[in-house]
Amino acid sequence: MMTGARYNVYSEHLARKFGGKVYKLPVNLPGTCPNRDGKVGQGGCIFCDGEGSGFQCLPNSYSVSRQLEENREYFKKRFNANKYIAYFQAFTNTYVSFEQFRENILAACREDIVGISVSTRPDCLNDQYLDFLLEVKNEKELDINIELGLQTVNYHTLLKINRGHTLAEFVDAVLMTHQRGFDVCAHLILNLPGDDRIDVVENAKLLSALRVKYVKLHSLYVVEGTVLGEMFKRGEIEMITMDEYVRRVITFMEYLDPGMVIQRLVGKGPAESLLFSNWGVSWWKIKQMIEEKMEEMDIRQGSRFNYLNGSALR
Numbered sequence: 001m002m003t004g005a006r007y008n009v010y011s012e013h014l015a016r017k018f019g020g021k022v023y024k025l026p027v028n029l030p031g032t033c034p035n036r037d038g039k040v041g042q043g044g045c046i047f048c049d050g051e052g053s054g055f056q057c058l059p060n061s062y063s064v065s066r067q068l069e070e071n072r073e074y075f076k077k078r079f080n081a082n083k084y085i086a087y088f089q090a091f092t093n094t095y096v097s098f099e100q101f102r103e104n105i106l107a108a109c110r111e112d113i114v115g116i117s118v119s120t121r122p123d124c125l126n127d128q129y130l131d132f133l134l135e136v137k138n139e140k141e142l143d144i145n146i147e148l149g150l151q152t153v154n155y156h157t158l159l160k161i162n163r164g165h166t167l168a169e170f171v172d173a174v175l176m177t178h179q180r181g182f183d184v185c186a187h188l189i190l191n192l193p194g195d196d197r198i199d200v201v202e203n204a205k206l207l208s209a210l211r212v213k214y215v216k217l218h219s220l221y222v223v224e225g226t227v228l229g230e231m232f233k234r235g236e237i238e239m240i241t242m243d244e245y246v247r248r249v250i251t252f253m254e255y256l257d258p259g260m261v262i263q264r265l266v267g268k269g270p271a272e273s274l275l276f277s278n279w280g281v282s283w284w285k286i287k288q289m290i291e292e293k294m295e296e297m298d299i300r301q302g303s304r305f306n307y308l309n310g311s312a313l314r
Contacts, residue, residue, distance in 0.1 A: 006294045007253050007301035010214070010263040017143075018114055023079065024087040025071040025113075027064055028057030029104065031091035033121060035164030040123065045151075046161050046227035047220060049273065057090060064107035072112065085115040085143075094120040094129050101129060105136055115143035117185070122148050122173035123165040134180045145183040145214065148173055153206050154199045157192050162227070167206075174210045185214035185263060190248045192220060193237040200248045204255035209308060214261045217252070219245060219286070221269035221277035229275050242279040242286065249290050250299055258302025265290055 005012070014022040035041040058067045068086060075081040086108035094101060108116055118133070125146070137144045150170045152158060158166060170186075177184050186207050190200055207215060220239070222232045231237050240248075249265055266283045278286055294300070 006291065006299065008259070008261045010261055013261045018083055020083060021079070021081060022083045022085060022114060023075045023081045024085045024117070025068050025075070026057045026087050026089045027067050027104075027108065028060045028062075028090045029064070029088065029093065029096075030060045031093070031095060033092040033095055033164075034124065035121070035162070041162060041164040043162065043227065045163055046231070047222070049223045049226050049270070060090065064104055068108060068110065068113075082112060083114050084112055085117055086110075086113050087117045087119070089119050092121050092124050093118050094124045098128055098132070102132060105133070109136065109140045109142065113142065115145070117145050117147055119147040119149070121165065122150065122170040125173045125176060127176070130176060130180050130182070133182070137180075137182075145185055146173075146177045147185040147187065147214075147216070148177075149187045151187065151189045152192055152195055152199060153202045154192075154195055157194050157199070160194060161192060171210065174212060178211065183213035184210075185216060186212050187216045187218060188252075189218045189220050190252060191240050191245050193239075197248060197251055200252050201255050204252045205307060208255070208257035208260065208305065211257075212260065214263050215256070216264040216267075217249060217262070218264070218267035219278055219283075221267065222275040223269055224273040224275055232275055239276060239279075242281065242289075245279075246286065246289050246293055250294055250297070253294070253301045254299055254304045255307075256301055257305055258300070260301075262301070 011021075033044065036044045058070060062070075064086075068084075072081075072084060075084070088104065088108075093104070096104070105116065105118075116133075116136070133144050136142060148170060150167075151161070151163060153167055155167050174184050174186075188203050188207075190203070222229050228237070245266075253262070266278065266286045268283045269277045
């Protein structure tokens, strides 16, 4: 952790790791997931719309090379950037044929790419895909990590949101990924309907026990045309307050391994179809509120990280 910082900030971590500023170049590919096409479920998660997480990306009709090149030029002109991570972001990037996956990854192996980040579901990883990524890592000398959508450790909530996998699949995917020496980034939503602060604490404890390296926190947003959107309009769900979200994030970080890196504290959704997002406040303001509250309460990441390695014996 940087001197004076109260949590491990991702941008600072990347600067230390790669010796300078590093920028993510999003790659948005056409696709689906097994929770949409009937393999494990229909309709997808109740909060997910047809765009996946690619609403801020270039069109998915563009090739991997074209997306990387156009995004690279944008970041180079705006920030004078020269080191990049190719970020396969939208949908489930390993839920394609192995041949297509191989082609996509190899297209990202450019001279100025220092790393590759692959976003996927825990039930869409296997030995073949991971072994190939290990070959790429060794041959191209790239830093590779896997982003896994968990959302919550509460397996009752996973069922309610129609996630299509349980906690066991997440644990299995983390263990397989770690066997190849790859870091894992876990995605969590701390304000899912039905979850409380007990779940928040257990989220932090599980990720810490599994030695996950990165975490991305998303605040739940509600999009028109989704199951969650219909539930929201009928008044069947109740959102926690913004103050409660701020407190949950701080509680999460209190119990989190202090060595874990925080990639995001709050998310945002596609503006044109939102029914609810961040209590009508900018994500940046909520991030600022979290940091100010941590300062006010004198709380640091990991201040309650005291529960592993046989804590009852101490």
